[in-house]
Amino acid sequence: MLSGSSPSTTLSAEQLLDRFATGSPRQRRNLIRSIESRVDELAALGPALFQPFDPNADDWAVGWILQVLRRHAPEGAPTSSWLETPSGVGIDYDPLQQHLLAEEYEEADRITSALLRQLAGEQAVRRGYVYFSEVAPMSGVDLTTLDRLWLVYSQGRFGFTVQWRLLQSFDGRYDQLWPRIGWKNEGVWTRYPGAFDWSLKAPEGHMPLINQLRGVRLMDALLNHPALVARRPT
Incomplete structure (x- = not known):
């Protein structure tokens, strides 16, 4: 013991x-x-x-x-992934679950970014990033699975619904959200060493990291996807 x-x-x-x-x-x-x-x-x-x-x-x-x-x-420990992770488009979430289980949050964040591009479609995969207009058609089942995985393996500290809850505490002001969740500022998209905390010691809402190079519209579209809206407390 x-x-x-x-x-x-x-x-x-x-x-x-x-x-x-x-x-x-x-x-x-x-x-x-x-x-x-x-x-x-x-x-x-x-x-x-x-x-x-x-x-x-x-x-x-x-x-x-x-x-x-x-x-x-x-x-x-169980010999296989414990959390059920359904997908509406046939994605295997076991690799992401295993990295989150191992508290390998940087790799889990990279996988999440790749999965969001995959959910957005082939053009997003080819260009390497997601347009906000590509969020609405994303599978709600999959966005829910992503959110659940981050919540379950972070003591409830990370995930899209956590980011939404914190945003509401600032009356929807992203410029006040960034410092609260430990992101440098609006428009910064960085993975440089020392610029991001890939651990449970990070502020609430710190992960997953969402690309803000083109403004807040991508994050806003994600947080307001109908599947994630349905997960908000009533």
Whole structure:
């Protein structure tokens, strides 16, 4: 077992799992260190470890458990991708899920950019970027899958719906959103070393990175795609 356990060690592994699965976002975040410190006990639960969770949902609690298992107790992790990732156009999301699971966020971001070009069509693939006008016809199933993957494997910190929620807190002002999510400023599209934080320590909404060289219209079109609008809390 890892050192540095929290007061939650008074709970049994089953009780800790139940509290993590059913708790509020704030309660869950307070249990993150306990989950990591007691990973051996949780892994010993076997298949019961995943019974509280739905592979078709977007619950970041199970994503964190899977990431902790991969780092500290890989023998207790599922042998295949756990989250269901449907596609309306036949895309295989397993490579993206594996990189997110491994917390390889820079490569996951590159894959996401490539997938958005693929969803936009052959012309976007050839030119290497997406026009905002190509967003509306994109498969909503796939944009939902992308959003769910980023949410599940980031403690709920990254993804399109997170970026939309933060944008609303600034009354839709992108110029105020950029510094909040750790992007340099409007119009900057950079992956240079030191210019981007590819970790869970990054600000909320930091990823995935959206190309803003041609203004905010691409990001605005993505955040307002009907499939992502449907995911907003009511």
